[in-house]
Amino acid sequence: MKDLADTSGQPPGAAPNAPPAIELRGISKAFGPVQANKDISLSVAKGAIHGIIGENGAGKSTLMSILYGFYKADRGEILINGQVTQIPDSQAAIAAGIGMVFQHFKLVENFTVLENVVLGAEEGALLRTTMSNARKHLTEIAEEYEMNVDPDAVIEEIGVGQQQRVEILKSLYRNAEILILDEPTGVLTPAEADHLFRILRGLRDEGKTIILITHKLREIMDVTDTVSVMRRGEMTATVKTAETSPEELAELMVGRKVLLRVNKRPAQPGPTVLKVENLRVVDEDKVERLKGVSLEVRAGEILGIAGVAGNGQSELLNVLGGITRATGSVQINGQEIDLTGKHSDGRSRRKRGISHVPEDRQRAGLIMDFAAWENMVFGYQWDPALNTGWLMDNAGIKAETEGKMERFDVRPPNPQLAAKSFSGGNQQKIVLAREIERNPDLLLVGQPTRGVDIGAIEFIHQQIIDLRDAGKAILLVSVELDEIMGLSDRIAVMFDGQIMGERLPDETNEGELGLLMAGVTSGEGAR
Amino acid sequence: MDVMPKWADVVLVPVVSLLLAMVISALVILGIGEDPWAALKLMVQGSFGSTYGWGYTLFYATNFIFTGLAFAVASHASMFNIGAEGQATLGGLGVALVCLALPWPHWALALPAAMVGGALFGAAWAFLPAWLAAKRGSHIVITTIMFNFIGAAVLNYMLVNVMRPAGSMDPASAKFPDGTNLPSLHDILAVVGIPFSKSAPANLAFIIALIACVVVWLLIWRTRFGFELRAYGKSESAAVYAGISPTKIIVVAMLISGGLAGMMAVNNVMGEAERLVLNSVEGAGFIGIAVALMGRNHPLGILLAAILFGFLYQGGAELALWMSIPRELIVVIQGLVILFTGALDNMVRMPIEKIFLAIRRSKQAAGE
Known part of the structure; x- marks a missing residue:
């Protein structure tokens, strides 16, 4: 472990000479062949906000689950306020003064x-x-x-x-006395996140100790006093936040230099490819999820849909992808598509030149138990080019998969490997390779980099921009405002099933988008 | 990364499970004062020691291949079809109706018609549960098991009230015309000069079962429909994303499953009994579940598991005949095999996985 800073320094709310609120010594945990945590030592001073940052699968959640009594560590000990403490279950964790706020709330609705x-x-x-x-x-x-x-x-x-x-x-x-928050801002608007951080600072000033788990560099820089970086089950560094930078943290997370900004040329929009008018969706509980959405995407441009998760973006993608039925009108290259009848399924959409990278690649985009080569044609198995008479051309598909895996840098490049054996980023590359190489007129992309390692984000963004530069229309949905701002040529903000307004990325800022995402239309209002 | 090499998964785990079941069975036989070694020898001798034994083993295996394949096809679409018993019962009715409908001149004409009849009746019996599952969300386990009971009652009614020849006291159909009698393995093997027992019931249906294995393998792993069926079975949400219709998959998979179960009747009704009797399926529909589980829903595994269960059936009958081991105890032994190979799979799998993991770790440690 590389100690860049002495963490026993006195943070704002700390009592002098108090033992650390939490000390972990040599924690190791393996799941089968996977070493999730490897000899992790960590010390968090009382009255500090300590960030833990790392890519998906780096072992952050496992470590916190051990601390909260969900898993038992194979080796190592936990000290709370200087006392060695056994935490066999969450009751013991609560008794020891540890509270946990999960990413998905555990509340009775x-x-x-x-x-x-x-x-x-x-x-x-x-x-x-x-x-x-x-x-x-x-x-x-x-x-x-x-x-x-x-x-x-x-x-x-x-x-x-x-x-x-x-x-x-x-x-x-x-x-x-110790509060652990797991990815707390995933579901919040920027303003709500700011409010949360104010609360956390208040708690710290009252002497509470806070551990914040996140993959967002900006939050770490904003709110923490000290930060630990995890990579592949190991704690690679612990530093004072004031003495580091986002670039340094990203490099520590990934293990190499990373480009945090997207490089792209100005868009050269062509004719309108997608025209959506007055789209409405009512779900099974009779709740209106889309309340008359209209938008246009032209060839060679990326329209980004910003919004807090659950405001109708998923429904919009699902209607366009043929999964959900809707009323209203959708045109592709000037031709109406079926929204309710026999041809409102994924297969008909694909035949019309719409490719869809779904928001949830594990539940929708991939069959996790299927081999990479099977996933590489999933959704297109009806294509005569992939079949020889009655049977599928498995040999041909495998050969083609090898090429696609190479072009999209999927690692390991083994077509026989099951999708579940790939990391999140490589799974996403498989989906992208499949959908982009169909050469669609319109690409629907939902959360392209959710759960994807920082290293792969760069590559995925580049693929999307390359497709735009090839003159294709792209509809991008993401809850990551940075991603929307970085990739989009135009930004539409959704709130409560409606488009609140459109902005150009160069002429807006996170504050303005944040207000629109919260449903506030101030000043000039929607254009 | 897979924890175990494939051969360990496919061969080692079932074999260890089987050995465990045999050890417990041996203890049970010891417990009632018999010699387990002698019992095993008798079972092997009785089922594989003569062409007569083989004839019975393969006859039972043929039933289990059909019902095992039936369960496997539905299972790949994550449908738990435990209605093969009822579907095979109705299949028997279909086969009998076809066989009795015409004075068939030759089996080569009767066979395709009987296969279609059995498959159609079996498929029809699977259709309603499938349609209810697809459209109404009814649980396929509940509906198919109910249809087993209804199927038995339908057969009872048909035999007693409709198909029973006038004057007969026996709830069974008339004997099929001679033109429907299938060649036995004795007849078939005689063509290539191999002597085979004349009185054993194994018949042409075994060959058809082997062909069915190949056809099912092609269907599941080589066709578009099989691809979509497996995709739906693994993830319904992904199937919908890809534009695969769940209704179509559920209904078609269950029709194929029911059809395979129905075709079993070609073996036991047309090939052996040559008339339709009450309870002609004799639990083969349920054994098919164990066969498919043990064979990991793969036709080759199903073939091997079916022969194993054929051995248990035939060997068990021999035990009851020649040793003072009651018939019920043979059911216990069969139950133990099902328990260990089907239900307790993980009990054996996990320790074996741990051993492989330890080996890999020590290899890595040595490599470093």
Whole structure:
């Protein structure tokens, strides 16, 4: 381990000479042949915000799961406030003063805030006394840390930002001194994320210790005091945030220099390829998910759809990809496509020249148990070029797969390997290779770099831009604002199933987009 | 990265499971005061020691190949079809109706017609559960098992009220015309000069079962439909993304599955009994599940597992005949084999995986 800084230095909220709030010594954990954590040592001072950053699969979540009692370490020990502590389960973790806020909230949707906070910490068999005590206690905590949440609000009726606050309150109600947050900003707008960071700083100043797990460099730079970098199960460095830079952290994460910005020439848009008018989708629960969306994408340009997850972007992609049915009108190269009938499936869309890189490659884009060569034709198996009479031309497909894997730098370049054996980035390259090499008129791309290592992001972005430069239309959906700003030639912001407005990346900023993403149309409004 | 080499996965794990089942069976036989070694010798002798034994072993195996393939095809589409019993029952009805419909002049004409009849009836019996699963989300396990009972009742009704020859007290159909009698293995092997027992029931249907293995293999791993079927079986959400219709896959996979189960009747009804009797399937539909599980839903594995279960059936019958081992105990032994090879697969797999992992680690350590 490379120690770039002495982490026992005094962060703002620390008591002098106190033992570290958390100390991990030589933690190792293997799952079968995979060494998820390898001899990890870490010390987090009391009253600090400590970031843990690393690519997917670097072992961050495993490490935190060990700390929270979900997994048992093969070797090593955990010290809480200088005391060696056994954490066999999450009850023990809570007893030791550790609270965890998961990426996917663990709340009962139809319970109130108060009921959720109390759940699992009831005193005695009758609820009445617990509830009145809890109400008082919760109000005190909420006031102390300035987290205003109505205790009687029902979870499903409040926003994600508030739900996250309930998760934090749950931990504080159980007297957590150490708070672990796993990718907390994934579902938040930039403004909500800023609010969260204010809360975290407040908690730190009250002497709480906070561990923030993220893959976003900007958040680490914004809010943490110290940061540890993980790579391939090992802790490669621990540094003071003030003494490092995003470039240095990226390099530590990946192990080589990385280009953080996208290089592209100005777009040269051609004729309109995709024209969407007044698209509406009502889901199974009779909730309107798309409320009259209209947009256009021209050949040779990238239209980026920005928005917080769950505001209709997925439905838009699914309608265009033939998965969801809709009303309204969609034209490809001036010709209407079927939105409700027999030809509203993925196969018909592909025949019309629409390729689709889905948001969830593991559930939709790939069959994880299929070999790479089978995945390389998945969705196009009907194509006569891939068949010889009754049978599929497996030998030909395998040969072609080798070429595609080489051109898209899929590693290892072995067509026989099952999709699940590839890393997230290489899985995504398989999907991209399949969809881009069909030479589509329109490429739908959802979350192209979600769960993809920083090293592969660069390559994937370049492939998308190359396709644009080849004169194809691209509709990009991403919850990563940086990605939208970097790749798009035009940006449309979605909120609550509607397009709130369109902006040009050079003429806008994250603040303005953030407001649109939250549904606020101020000033000049939508163009 | 796979933990184990493929041969360990496909061969070693089932063999170890089988050995464990044999050890426990031996203990049970010891427990009732018989000699397990003598029992094993008798079983092997009785099922593989003579062409007569082989004739019975292969006859049972033929049934299990059809029902095993039936289960496997549905299984690749993640449909748990446990209705092969009922589908084979109805298949028997189809075969019988075809055989009794005309005074068939020669088996070569009757056979294709009977195959179609059996397959159609079996497929029809699978259609309703499939359609309910595709359109209404009914659970295929519940509906197919219910259809087993209904199928048995239908057969009962048909035999007692419709097909029973006038004056007969026996709930069975009339004997099929001679022109439908299939050549036995004795007749077939005589052509190439191999002597084979004349009285054993194995017949031409075994050859058809072998062809079915090849056809199913081609269907699942070489055709577009097989590709789509396997894709749907692994991930429904991905199949929908790719434009594969779940309704089509569910219905067609179940029709093929039911058709294969129905074709079993060519062996037991047309090839052996030469008339339709009550409970002609005798549990082969359920054994097919174990056969497919043990054979990992692969036709070659199913062929081998079917022969193993044919051995257990025939060897078991010999035991009951020649030793004072009750018939029920043979069911126990068969049950143990199913338990170890099907249900307790992971119990054997995980320790073996650990051993391979340890070997690999020590090799890596030595390499470093």
